[in-house]
Amino acid sequence: MDFNLIQKKYKNCCHLVIEKQLCLVFSNLQELIAETHGTDYKSQLDEYRNIYTNMLKYSFGEFEDPEKKHIYFKLLQNLLDFSDTVYEHLLVSNSNLYLSKIRQNPSYIKEINNDDLKPDKLFFHYWLTRKYNTISIDIASSIITKPEFSWWEKCLLVSAITLSLEYFFDESKFLLLAEAYRNGEQQVKQRALVGLMINLYLHQKRVKLYPKIEEGIAKLHEIPDFEKQVEAILIQFIRTKDTEKINKKFQEEIFPEMARIQSRIYDKLNMKDLIQDPLQDDKNPDWENVFHDSPNLLNKLEEFSVLQMEGSDVFLSTFSMLKNFTFFDHIENWFMPFYKENPDLAEALKDETGQFDSISFSENMEHSSILCNSDKYSFSLNIQHVPAKERSMVVEMFNMEVKSMDEIASDDDLLNKPSRENNIYKQYIQDIYRFNKLFPHKQNFFDIFSAGAVFHNAHTFRWLIRDEKIIRNIGEFLFEKGYYKDTIEVFSLIDNCSDNFELWQKIAYSWQQLGDYSKALEYYLKADLMEIRKAWNIKKIALCYRRLGDYEKALHYYLEAEKMEPDNIQLQANIAHTFFDQKDYDNALKVYFKVEYLTPDNHKIQRPIAWCSLMMQKPQTAKKYFEKIIDKEGNQHDLLNLGHVEWCMGNKKVAIERYHQSLKASENNINWFTEEFMADSEILIRYGIDPLDIPLMRDLIILQEESQ
Secondary structure: OOHHHHHHHHHHHHHHHHOOOOHHHHHHHHHHHHHHHOOOOHHHHHHHHHHHHHHHHHHHHOOOOHHHHHHHHHHHHHHHHHHHHHHHHHHHHHHOOHHHHHOOOOOOOOOOOOOOOOHHHHHHHHOOOOOOOOHHHHHHHHHHHHOOOOEEEEEHHHHHHHHHHHHHHOHHHHHHHHHHHHOHHHHHHHHHHHHHHHHHHHHHHHHHOOOOHHHHHHHHHHOOOOOHHHHHHHHHHHHHHHHHHHHHHHHHHHHHHHHHHHHHHHHOOOOHHHOOOOOOOOOOOOOHHHHHHOOOHHHHHHHHHHHHHHHEEEEEEEEOOOHOOOHOOHHHHHOOOOOOOOHHHHHOOOOOOOOOHHHHHHHHHHOOOOOHHHHHHHHHHOOOOOOHHHHHHHHHHHHHHHHHHHHHOHHHHHHHOOOOHHHHHHHHHHHHHHHHHOOOHHHHOOOOOOOOOOOOOOOOOHHHHHOOHHHHHHHHHHHHHHHHHHHHHHHHHHOOOHHHHHHHHHHHHHHOOOOOOOHHHHHHHHHHHHOOOOOHHHHHHHHHHHHOOOOOHHHHHHHHHHHHHOHHHHHHHHHHHHHHOOHHHHOOOOOOOHHHOOOOOHHOOOOOOHHHHHHOOOOOHHHHHHHHHHHHOOOOOOHHHOHHHHHHHHHHHHHHHHHHHHHHHHHHHHHHHHHHHHOOHHHHHOOOOOOHHHHHHHHHHHHHHHHH
């Protein structure tokens, strides 16, 4: 059986158990067991089948079994665990899979004891072990709580448990992560909470069958600021949605623009032909002009600086090319916290010339909040490939940059700096992101980022967050980032207040942005029932009615808004547009003239004035305004319309000239010209143009254009 099919059948088995369709579970498991070629699994499956058969037989007898519920849920757990066992067997026996190959690593030991507490052995044991026995649980618990183990060793253990739980469900792994959050140092507990949240999401349906997990999460609410920390992690996960967009912008806009500027400076100064420049220490007077040629670059770079300080991941593109060091051949190093005593780091920064202070550099790097741990290692490992003379300069520049950025980050009043805990979350989630995107064997692991995890839709979301204010904060963040579908889902969780008009407005606006004007209208109307009516809300109601084609109601609400904002020019334009939609060109024209009078520099208003004049049999006025707009920003549509006006006025030669100009402006798009020309037939006929002449005029223009 193909492994993808095996994986699919395994997942289906788990789904069927959770959905309590056990008759189907047994037949699906039978097929998986056949792939193992073992008899022990078959006898175990038969035992579970007999238990269930007997349970069904006696469930509806004369006497109710008080243990039935307990036996049933224990059977569900056993079947899930049994499915895991069979699946693990098939995983390990497939020599082509990364998991099977990695188990051959000498650092991996199946059974652990107190003599095997080296970091690499700990990582591999706790990652590759499907189900922890009592000894493994006790040792892990001891490591988490004992001060003789370093913080980074504990962090690595937490990452191993997190990674293992993604592969293999185990109640004890959830409980260990909860314990690490309760009792670990700051770096440890933050990683544990991230691991818990990821796996509660991945196993959101299965955890319902394990009440101890829910109880363990409930106890975490006793810890101060637990829900605020969950909120910070969720917001950081939301920020990762922007990472691909940021990376794309770097590749397509920033890097090419910087390269273009550098190239232009060289060409401008003819630097390729220079041997010596006696003025090399002077500032180049042309540099300012070069940047004037690219005014958006500095704005873009400033934008990325703001994104970085807010916690967005702006360095993926930069450091993705620096993940080819042998350091990253070892899976555990993708999760290794950056600590200055790391022997790999000491080797990379070894400098016999004494030209830079590696200790100071390592300390600055460890405490910096700019880079995630993975990128810190990339930067540091790359130092060894920088020539000795330039190395001290690079390090000094980095130290200065770190100092500058950390000073900015420490100014709460300036940028509302994330707390130290938030920086740990940010860096760890970025580490996980790099692992999922850049690890050579990434296809063997679940990528929660590509899966588009929607934490707020999970059954376990309410296990983690009870405070409606925090739920509101998450919704507000999604709203500000423009994730409107998610915004609606989060706000709907707390849409239970009788006077929450601002929430309803934001739900309405989100529906509007998604193009569902009917749902948007529902919530705008709900908000409008409040005692204090707002012009903004009324205008949105009018907009929705207009988009839905109910122009009468749209006009009613626009006129209501006009009473509140009589000097609002945009509102006047919308009123005119609504008259226009109703084909009430007389009233539309009156309002358009008003808008033109109030905004004489707004030449765009001339276009609807011209069209309304044409529709009202006022060709002279229509001609005047079409000519005005053509002088400013005319396009093929304006030229076509002016051709109609000239023809309607009897100026056939001028009309033909305008039609040719229109066709040329459309880049000789015959299909466009034909469709638009014939669509206006009714207008031309109302002016007395013979219907027969309309297709003849069309073909004349096309033939003349083709003959040129």
